[in-house]
Each structure stands twice: as C-alpha cells, then as structure tokens.
Amino acid sequence: MTTVSPSSVVAALRAAGCVFAEDEAELLLAAARTPEELTALVDRRVAGTPLEHVLGWAEFRGLRVTVEPGVFVPRRRTEFLVEQALAQAPDATVVVDLCCGSGAVGAALAAALDGVELHAADIDPAAARCARRNLAAAGGRVHTGDLFEALPGDLRGRVGILAANVPYVPSGEVPLLPSEAREHEPLVALDGGADGLDVLRRVAAGARHWLAPGGCLLVETGERQAPAAVAAFTRGGLTTRLAVPEERYAHVVIGVRPWSATPTS
Template sequence: MPPLTPPASSASSPAQPPSSRDALVLALRAAGCVFAEEEAELILDAASTADEAAAMARRRAAGLPLEHVVGWAEFHGLRVGVEPGVFVPRRRTEFLVDQALAAVPHASVVVDLCCGSGAVGAALAASLGPVELHACDIDPVAVACARRNLAEHGGHAYAGDLFAPLPDRLRGRVDILAANVPYVPTDEVPLLPSEAREHEPLTALDGGGDGLDVLRRVAAEAPLWLAPGGRLLVETSERQSPAAVEAFARSGLTVRVARDEELSAHVILGAAFR
C-alpha cells in the first residue's frame, strides 16, 4: 500500500534532530519499508517524544500497517481514525465514493455496509453535507472505530450481519447503499500481503469460494432497502465483474460497471427504479 501523505502541518512543525530521523529511517529501511523516509516523517509527526517515535518505528518494523501505527489513514481528503484489528481503507475505494456522489448527488439517506472504519460513510457525508447516515459491520471492533469517525457527521454505527442491525424504518428509503464487501476468494487469502493477512480481520477480506458470497447476499436484499432511484455500489475485481453484474441483475437492479485503470478499481452500480 502506498504510504500515507504527510500532513500539511508537518512542514511547519519543529525540525526533528537529524539523528532521530536518520535512526528511524535506518530501522524502517532495514525492515524492508520501501518508503522509509516518508514513513519516518509521519511517525515523527504523530509521536510526542523520541521514545514514543522509536516504539512506533519498532511496531512498524515488526509488520504493523503504518496506518495502525500512526492511528489514521488518509481517505478522500479526510483523516480517518484506524486502530489495530480494523481494516485499513484502500485508496482505490475512493473511486466508489466518487461514483456514488456522481450517481446520487443529492442523496439524503446513506448506508455504509461492511463499514470497517466508516471511511466510506464519512467521505460521503463530508461531500454531501447533512445526511441521515448509518453504518454497520459484523466486527464490533470496527463498529467502535466507525462510531468515532462518524460522530462529527451525526452518523450511527451498528454491529451485526449485513442488513440485520439496520432500523426497519430505512427500508425503501436509502439513496446510497455503499457496500465495500470482502471479495478475496478464500484460496487466495494466503497470497495477500502479510500486513493484511496478519493485522486485518478475516471477515473484511475473505469473500468465500469465488469471492462473491457476501456480494450476492447484499445484491439479493438491496432492493428492499433502496429508495426509487437509489444506488447500490460494490467494489470488486475485473475478473469477478461479470459474475457480480449477474448477481445484481438477478435481483432486479439496473446494472452499470465503472472502472478506473489507474487505481485498478472496479465498481458495480445497481439502480432501483420502481
């Protein structure tokens, strides 16, 4: 994963002693961190003391994702809080957010399904303005993290399996249903980078035999929740797109596929018209 972008305020921060920075860079480089210099700057910016910076560098060198080390991830122009055990939002998922905003620019009810840290919901709310925002995830650790990230947007986060914890009053009212479902085929999970395999929840990665088990469940139930003209958006891979399109069509949604080659992002959009 590319490194976090150094915050704009770091340029005006007091200069760190070269020896401290150099020591961190050397430690990170020795651990195989490709962007050691940039990561050292982020750690120094996040740490209150030299000892804390050294401890953070040790955790990073041991394989903890940088975002878990510094406590935040950059996503769609926001700093989204993350913590160990919570899925780190990927930059390619910003494309899903952009597609949702373009498809339903005046959305008033937003649901972030399989929300993880709540990054997608927070990004949508930040761009749309005041919305009724709900998020849910099966992992209670992720839900606690999402609640903190959604608080400033007045959002609500629930723990439970897919739609089950959502209030019934949302049925037929959701304008944007963003579902960043797990879509890695079970047999391919061991091939993921160690940062993901060892430090992110399996429920956020493993999508079943062909990677589309959760996507099919979401597509099947989504029409019950979408408002007329509402959109379901799910990220998947290019290889899985045909089967994902079939699942959307089977549920009665009008389907479109959006791609961003630079980000290697593929988003399936399903529209509910009734």
C-alpha cells in the same frame, strides 16, 4: 534502534521492505512526541504492523480517519467508490455504509453530502466501535450485525446511496495476502468465500428492498470477479454498470433501483 535521526528512521523502514520509506518516516517523525515514542513507533512498523495502525489513523479523501488495532484499513482505491456514489446520486439524503469497517466511506460521503441521514453497519463489534468514533461528528448511527439485519426497518425503500465495501478475496487466496493484512486485519473483512463473492451476492440480492427509487448500490470487487458481480446485481433487479478508472486499480459495480420497480418483501 539506537538513534532516532530521520535518516536512520528511513533506513530502518527501507530495510524492513517499506516501499514508501521516506513518506512513512515523515509521518512517524511527526507523530512521535519523544525519541522514545519514535523508537516504539518505528519498531512496531518494522515488525510489520500496518502504518495506519501504528499512527492510529488513515487518510481517506482528505479526512483523517481513526483506525484502531484489528480494524480493516481503508484503501485509497476505495475513494473511487465514493466518487462514483456522489456522481450517481449527488442529491442523496439517506446514506448507508454497509460492511463499514472504520466508517471511512460513510464519513467521506457525509462530508460531501451536507446534512445526510447516515447509517453504518458491521458484523465486527470492534469495527462498529471504531466507526462510531469516526461518524459521531456527522451524526451517524452505527449498528452491529450481519448486513441488512443490522439496519433499522424504517430505512426500507429510503436509501439513496448504499455503499457496501464487502470482503471479496477468495478463501484460497487469503494466505497469499501481504502479512500486514493477514496478521492485523480481521478475516471477516477479507474472506469473501470460495470465489470471493459470497457476501456480494447477499448484498445484491437484498439491496433493492432498501433502496429508494433511483437509489444506488456500489460495491468494489476484483477484476476477475467483475462479470459475475455484475450478473449478481442484475439478478437482484438493479440496472447495473461497471466503473473502472484509468489511473487506479479499482472495479466498482453500480446498481440502481429502477423508478418503476416496486420491491417485494
């Protein structure tokens, strides 16, 4: 790229297939401190690097969330999961962001629920490092490990909101994902097994032991998988419903631990 005029940035992005070229150009122009830096940013975006990785941040529920290279980019549709969590448990005092990635969900919940005890966990060390940056201001504790194994034992029976942004792409469909996801996001954050529900089933089976009475588990899933996901929640002893917004393509399964139920170890 030989020029750094706004119109040339838009043209370069549009030629690379960026649907929102004008919006992306505005963000890149604001981020660059010099013409040379702008050229480098545009070149990375044109080469297929996700915009959020180029900028180093993503917007999520009004927050600027740090997104480091190789870390899953939070999707705007996942804001619906946060909204459902706040509606279901507006007085929650203990929040867990499982499969946290950058920690965007936990950060958004902490911002809306002042003074909560916040925990987050991810099996990917790079994601955990990124989440620590995003959750430090909220006093969040970030753990590295496989699902519930990563959490402190004293959280059992205390969690008011358990948000789990699990991978749910069927293994056979991962090659069909956009190259931005396939080439720049970790496979562990995308691949949900043969039918996309391997991790979801594990979370649904164990959540009741960690939830407080009346506490809720929320997981995003695909439209085709929703009936099986609801069934997995119900088998896990949760009172379950499916939430689908009219204006956004998102399917969130919500399970609540009944007040009368006493989980077994």
